[in-house]
Structures are given as structure tokens and as C-alpha cells.
Amino acid sequence: MAEAGRRPDVIDTAPAFSAVEAEALEDRFAGVPAPDMLRVVLGEMRGRIAAVSSFGAESAVLLHMVAAVDPATPVIFTDTGRMFPETLSYRDRLVEHLGLTNIRVFAPDAVRLAARDPSNERYAYDPDGCCEIRKVEPLTRALLPFDAWLSGRKGFQAGTRRALPRFEAEDGRLKLNPLADWRKPDLEAYFLRHDLPRHSLEAQGYPSIGCMPCTSPVRPGEDPRAGRWRGFDKIECGIHQVSSLGQR
Incomplete structure (x- = not known):
């Protein structure tokens, strides 16, 4: 049930979004396909919501859905300064292909x-400290104008993401995971159906692509994110709070 004073049929995040309201939205959009859900959400929250993208191996799916609704939706990209050149090239190619018109690039604070x-x-x-400087802090700045943001996480990507809901409340902001319940075959079918370009590193064994020093190819049978921070007890960059992944 939404908090008193809020309309349950309209997404309202002011002044802060709660876990109770996130659960209410989870129920409201239960069974609604991701493109249809995004059409409603982006319409109701225009100007208050942004998409965050790493322009990695699977990013084209969510960005295509966003562009189909409103290509002027802000898309935030944190350029850590250690990205693969292939990722930067893919970003530019995908932006042009999809007709996205509002790409916002944020870099680490040079002095810090x-x-x-x-x-x-x-x-x-x-690696935690490196991610905090190069990715978490720039994204925190990038999200300041927004009440909500879209994430491309999927439940199948790692064991820690299996219970991933489509709606979360984090630090008073609404976070949406439109593809939370999608499987790899769903993504592949979407790529084929819409003739979307692929990240060139995917064919070289990189199903999950982050910064160059901390990304390695994935071996057969491993989680798609097993190549991230290999050798360290680290599963997320810090943008996503692991403790929230078990909701619902």
C-alpha cells in the first residue's frame, strides 16, 4: 500500500521513495512486459528519470526500449578513464543507431x-576504492537531478541477483530493473528481432564488460559476471547495494 497522501495510480517520488512504494509498483506492473512498463514509467516521470548504461554486451536491449519511447531520455555513462576502447566505440555506434539525443558522460573528479x-x-x-573514485562518485553526481533511474541488471547474471525485483527504493530514489526477469535467450531473441549491433568484445568471451584492468574472459559454466574482479572477493562495483538484492 502506498503511503498516505500519494496517489497509488501515479508514480510520485517526492520527497523520497520508500520500499513500501517500490513493492506497490512491483505489484502494479506484475506481468506487464518491459516495453509496456517503460512506456508508462517514462511517460509519468518524464524529466525526473534517467537511464544508466555501461554500454556493455547487453546494453542495447534496454536502450532500444528507451529510445522507442523517448530518444531524448537522459542516458548517463560513467567514463572511468579505464574503459576498453571497444566500449567507447560501441557507445558511439549504439547512440547513433538508436537515435539517442541526450547522452550525459560523467568522469572521475580529477583532483580527487x-x-x-x-x-x-x-x-x-x-578495487573497491578504485570503483568508488571512478564510478560510484561520478554516478552519484550524475543522478542528483533525478528521482529515479533505470538499470540494466538481470537476475540470471550472478547468484547475488537471482531475487532481483523490477522496482527498488535506494537512498530515497526509485531504481528500476526492467529486465530483471529476462533470461539470456530472451535477450538474444530481442537482438535478432531488432537487428541490434553487438559489442565486439562479446565474441571474444566477455559477456560482462567493465574496466580493462578488472575484466577478463569468462570460462564455460561460469556466471556471466565471473570475469569481473577475478581473484578478489568482489561482485559489484558499488553502484548496486548487494543487501537490497534479496527483496521480494
């Missing part, structure tokens, strides 16, 4: 980066 990672080698001994 120089102080905390002067050698560009923090990833090798403190």
Missing part, C-alpha cells in the same frame, strides 16, 4: 583521482 590514485594502479590492491 590524482590524490587517491596517482599511479592508476589502485585497482590492483583496492
Whole structure:
């Protein structure tokens, strides 16, 4: 049940979004296909919602759905300074292909980066700290104008994501995972049906693509994200709170 004073049939995030309201939206859109859900959400929250994309191996699916509703939807990309050149090329190609018109690129704070990672080698001994400087903090700045954001996470990507809901409340902001219940065959079928371009590293064994120093090919039978931060007890960059993944 939505909190008193809010209309349950209209998405309203002011002044802050609660877990109770996220659950109400989960129920409201239960069984509604992702493209239809996005059509409603982006319409009701125009100007207050952004998509966040890594422009990785599967990013084209969600971005295609967003572009089909409103190509002017803000799309945030955090350029950590350690991205694969192939990712930057794919970003530019996909933006042009989909006709996206509002790409917002955020980079690490130069002064803070120089102080905390002067050698560009923090990833090798403190990957959490590296991600915080290069990805978490820039995204925090990028999301300041928005009440909600779209994530491309899917439940099948890792064991920690299996219970992933489509709606979450995090730090008072609504986070949507429109593809939470999609499987790999669903994504492949969508790529084929809409003739979407692929990330060139995918064919080289990279189903999940982050920064160059912390991304390796995935072996047969491993989780799609097994190649991220290999050798460290680390499963997320810090943008997504692991503790919230078990909701519902």
C-alpha cells in the first residue's frame, strides 16, 4: 500500500521513495512486459528519470526500449578513464543507431583521482576504492537531478541477483530493473528481432564488460559476471547495494 497522501495510480517520488512504494509498483506492473512498463514509467516521470548504461554486451536491449519511447531520455555513462576502447566505440555506434539525443558522460573528479590514485594502479590492491573514485562518485553526481533511474541488471547474471525485483527504493530514489526477469535467450531473441549491433568484445568471451584492468574472459559454466574482479572477493562495483538484492 502506498503511503498516505500519494496517489497509488501515479508514480510520485517526492520527497523520497520508500520500499513500501517500490513493492506497490512491483505489484502494479506484475506481468506487464518491459516495453509496456517503460512506456508508462517514462511517460509519468518524464524529466525526473534517467537511464544508466555501461554500454556493455547487453546494453542495447534496454536502450532500444528507451529510445522507442523517448530518444531524448537522459542516458548517463560513467567514463572511468579505464574503459576498453571497444566500449567507447560501441557507445558511439549504439547512440547513433538508436537515435539517442541526450547522452550525459560523467568522469572521475580529477583532483580527487590524482590524490587517491596517482599511479592508476589502485585497482590492483583496492578495487573497491578504485570503483568508488571512478564510478560510484561520478554516478552519484550524475543522478542528483533525478528521482529515479533505470538499470540494466538481470537476475540470471550472478547468484547475488537471482531475487532481483523490477522496482527498488535506494537512498530515497526509485531504481528500476526492467529486465530483471529476462533470461539470456530472451535477450538474444530481442537482438535478432531488432537487428541490434553487438559489442565486439562479446565474441571474444566477455559477456560482462567493465574496466580493462578488472575484466577478463569468462570460462564455460561460469556466471556471466565471473570475469569481473577475478581473484578478489568482489561482485559489484558499488553502484548496486548487494543487501537490497534479496527483496521480494
